[in-house]
Amino acid sequence: MTVAAVLTADGLPLKVKLRRVERARKIRATLLVLPLFLFIAVSFVAPIVVMLRNAVLDPKFSTIMPLTTEALEGWSGANLPDEAAFAALAADLKQAQTDKTTAFVGKRLNYDISGIRSKVIATGRKLEKLETGPYRDSLIAIDPIWGEVATWAAVERATHRVTSSYLLNAVDLEWNGAGDLVNTPVERAVYRAVFVRTMGIALSVTLITLVLGFPLAYLLAILPTRTANLLMILVLIPFWTSLLVRTTAWFVLLQDHGIVNDAIQFLHLSDHPLRLIFSRVGTIAAMTHIQLPFTLLPIYSVMKTISPSYVRAARSLGAGPYYAFWRIYFPQTVPGIAAGCLLTFILCLGYYITPALVGGPTDQMVSSLVALSINQENNWGKASALGAILLMATLVLYFVYNRLVGIEKMKLG
Amino acid sequence: MRLLASVSGLALTGVAALTLTMTIPAAAEESLTVVSWGGAYQESQREAYMTPFAKETGTKITEEEYNGEIAKIRAMVEAGNVTWDAVDVDTQTALAACAEGILETIDYAKIGVDRSKIIGGDIFDCAVPSILYSTIFAYDTDKLNPGPTTINDLFDTQKFPGKRALQKGPFINLEWALIADGVPAADLYKVLNTPEGVDRAFAKLDTIKKDVVWWDAGAQTPQLLADGEVIMGSTWNGRIFNAVKKEGKHFQIVWDAQAPDYDLWAIPKGTPRLDLAYKFLAFSTRADNQANQTKYISYGPANTDASALIDPAVLADLPSAPANMKTALTVDAGFWADKGEELRERFNAWLAQ
Numbered sequence: 010m011t012v013a014a015v016l017t018a019d020g021l022p023l024k025v026k027l028r029r030v031e032r033a034r035k036i037r038a039t040l041l042v043l044p045l046f047l048f049i050a051v052s053f054v055a056p057i058v059v060m061l062r063n064a065v066l067d068p069k070f071s072t073i074m075p076l077t078t079e080a081l082e083g084w085s086g087a088n089l090p091d092e093a094a095f096a097a098l099a100a101d102l103k104q105a106q107t108d109k110t111t112a113f114v115g116k117r118l119n120y121d122i123s124g125i126r127s128k129v130i131a132t133g134r135k136l137e138k139l140e141t142g143p144y145r146d147s148l149i150a151i152d153p154i155w156g157e158v159a160t161w162a163a164v165e166r167a168t169h170r171v172t173s174s175y176l177l178n179a180v181d182l183e184w185n186g187a188g189d190l191v192n193t194p195v196e197r198a199v200y201r202a203v204f205v206r207t208m209g210i211a212l213s214v215t216l217i218t219l220v221l222g223f224p225l226a227y228l229l230a231i232l233p234t235r236t237a238n239l240l241m242i243l244v245l246i247p248f249w250t251s252l253l254v255r256t257t258a259w260f261v262l263l264q265d266h267g268i269v270n271d272a273i274q275f276l277h278l279s280d281h282p283l284r285l286i287f288s289r290v291g292t293i294a295a296m297t298h299i300q301l302p303f304t305l306l307p308i309y310s311v312m313k314t315i316s317p318s319y320v321r322a323a324r325s326l327g328a329g330p331y332y333a334f335w336r337i338y339f340p341q342t343v344p345g346i347a348a349g350c351l352l353t354f355i356l357c358l359g360y361y362i363t364p365a366l367v368g369g370p371t372d373q374m375v376s377s378l379v380a381l382s383i384n385q386e387n388n389w390g391k392a393s394a395l396g397a398i399l400l401m402a403t404l405v406l407y408f409v410y411n412r413l414v415g416i417e418k419m420k421l422g
Numbered sequence: 423m424r425l426l427a428s429v430s431g432l433a434l435t436g437v438a439a440l441t442l443t444m445t446i447p448a449a450a451e452e453s454l455t456v457v458s459w460g461g462a463y464q465e466s467q468r469e470a471y472m473t474p475f476a477k478e479t480g481t482k483i484t485e486e487e488y489n490g491e492i493a494k495i496r497a498m499v500e501a502g503n504v505t506w507d508a509v510d511v512d513t514q515t516a517l518a519a520c521a522e523g524i525l526e527t528i529d530y531a532k533i534g535v536d537r538s539k540i541i542g543g544d545i546f547d548c549a550v551p552s553i554l555y556s557t558i559f560a561y562d563t564d565k566l567n568p569g570p571t572t573i574n575d576l577f578d579t580q581k582f583p584g585k586r587a588l589q590k591g592p593f594i595n596l597e598w599a600l601i602a603d604g605v606p607a608a609d610l611y612k613v614l615n616t617p618e619g620v621d622r623a624f625a626k627l628d629t630i631k632k633d634v635v636w637w638d639a640g641a642q643t644p645q646l647l648a649d650g651e652v653i654m655g656s657t658w659n660g661r662i663f664n665a666v667k668k669e670g671k672h673f674q675i676v677w678d679a680q681a682p683d684y685d686l687w688a689i690p691k692g693t694p695r696l697d698l699a700y701k702f703l704a705f706s707t708r709a710d711n712q713a714n715q716t717k718y719i720s721y722g723p724a725n726t727d728a729s730a731l732i733d734p735a736v737l738a739d740l741p742s743a744p745a746n747m748k749t750a751l752t753v754d755a756g757f758w759a760d761k762g763e764e765l766r767e768r769f770n771a772w773l774a775q
Binding site: 109111119198266387 | 491494497521617621770771774
């Protein structure tokens with residue numbers, strides 16, 4: 010039995026009209042979101058993709074040393090390569106001397122074998138005078154390092170376009186001469202310790218801001234609106250002040266003869282100035298100060314939505330004040346706490362200016378290593394690898410957090 | 423709804439128009455970017471070179487600061503977007519950057535001064551020596567009396583307990599560590615060239631590591647001394663001279679084991695304002711201008727003709743004064759050009775541990 014089609018005012022079947030209206034709404038919604046989506050894609054997703062790419066792609070060496078790349082393709086790695094490889098290396102280095110790219114070759118090999126940079130440059134200079142082969146003996150005569158399998162293993166690794174060296178170096182691992190994965194020597198191994206330190210500092214700051222921020226958020230949520238707003242201004246004005254200004258203010262406060270130390274001396278809590286600046290204490294104090302509003306505001310927003318009638322109901326049923334607070338009020342604030350803590354933790358992982366200004370050398374976080382790699386060593390591969398590892402660690406922690414707390418339970422207000 | 427749409431459309435076009443106008447390049451006045459080390463040193467260069475040059479030629483000079491990072495020049499040249507026209511470099515950078523081909527090879531005809539008349543002029547192909555400075559350490563006589571007299575005192579925390587300020591890098595710190603450890607100055611680089619020598623230097627630095635405040639910029643040490651944060655600190659001699667003369671501090675330089683070195687002017691390769699940069703370098707190398715700079719900071723001029731024009735009162739403060747040169751080290755720029763990068767890496771790792 011067919012049902013007569015329902016028609017709309019302009020004669021179209023209802024279903025068709027509904028579909029058209031729905032589609033028009035969807036297109037309008039997409040167009041409204043499109044600018045933001047493009048902005049995020051260009052300014053956020055694209056740079057991260059480029060960074061991840063730089064962490065594993067390294068085509069420059071094979072471009073500068075094409076003959077060597079080709080000659081080493083079938084090399085077994087067990088013994089020294091044959092004369093053809095030596096000849097290819099010599100030809101490539103001679104070309105590099107003309108193009109002034111020998112220094113780059115040395116720098117790239119130096120990532121694997123510390124100290125080889127100057128030898129490569131010296132070899133390049135001496136090769137300019139060498140006209141013909143056989144190159145094997147002459148190269149080994151120029152520098153015995155060319156007679157070592159480990160050196161050729163490093164060269165072979167460098168010729169790969171896709172490399173794991175940067176990622177491995179960023180967690181203190183490296184390939185040794187025999188092709189095994191070993192820990193980097195102690196005097197150069199800082200990365201693991203710094204990653205642990207970064208996580209530790211971020212965690213401490215998160216916990217301290219939570220302990221300080223929760224009571225303050227509760228106070229702001231409970232007080233009558235006018236008083237609460239006035240107090241909120243005291244929270245927001247520092248929040249809106251520039252990060253650099255606040256960090257510099259801490260610098261002035263925490264100096265050996267700054268206000269804090271003078272107060273401590275005055276109260277006779279210590280007879281000599283305490284080391285507050287350039288120390289972990291200073292770093293965490295300044296970071297807590299900056300991160301407090303980030304933890305506090307989500308908690309406050311969630312608390313504002315909790316109706317006071319729940320606690321009153323609990324009290325009226327006989328619960329004591331503490332019991333009512335912990336069993337009725339507190340669980341309702343957990344989404345805000347989760348949001349605030351996650352926000353603070355992830356922001357703290359990427360801190361750069363504050364540890365650089367008020368922290369000592371042993372308080373430097375991953376960001377300062379990234380800055381060193383770029384500014385001093387010009388090693389974009391390692392900087393990208395550090396960034397990639399930090400990103401991965403953050404994502405892993407996020408998923409663990411999700412398991413424990415549940416992201417759908419997070420609220421920002 | 424329609425009003426909102428039209429208003430937002432107008433706003434968007436307005437913003438687009440604004441951004442377009444801002445990308446139109448500024449008026450075609452000649453402009454040069456000069457980069458140096460900031461603080462009192464750059465001020466002295468401003469007085470002696472930048473301001474007079476700007477007045478004489480009508481060029482607009484934009485100044486920038488850096489702390490000697492060769493990587494910044496490298497990145498600029500590799501990216502093909504050179505914004506720095508004249509850079510004040512140290513000897514390691516002058517040699518290393520030249521080997522890498524990121525500095526212009528200097529055509530001395532355009533400098534207008536005979537190469538033989540410039541101290542160190544024959545050593546550097548890609549840079550023109552400008553001044554002779556020295557790395558020294560100093561203390562505040564108001565706070566330490568009697569103060570340190572030799573480099574061993576820098577490492578002696580028993581005799582002089584308190585914090586020291588050292589440059590955040592291996593340069594000169596490793597040499598001083600070895601000298602304080604008993605290596606004779608003549609064998610310094612022979613020892614430093616070996617892995618055991620480097621280990622020995624770092625071991626000596628380990629003995630004072632927890633008492634050191636590390637500085638990046640030359641202006642930090644005089645500030646730290648004035649604040650009382652450190653009892654002695656290393657820096658470049660001109661910065662202490664400036665603090666004494668201009669700010670009335672009672673700092674005293676210890677000239678023992680001073681490390682004299684050059685600062686040079688270099689032009690990054692590929693700058694579009696090459697001729698203007700050469701004109702600036704020529705102006706800065708002129709004898710009268712170089713002598714003028716000694717009025718503002720106690721660094722010796724590299725142009726030998728300038729020595730005759732220096733005010734005699736300033737001569738005693740220069741690193742090259744005979745009284746100051748007695749135990750001076752000879753810095754091996756070639757060693758640092760070769761090994762600088764890996765020693766810096768090792769130092770950064772040591773520092774973070």
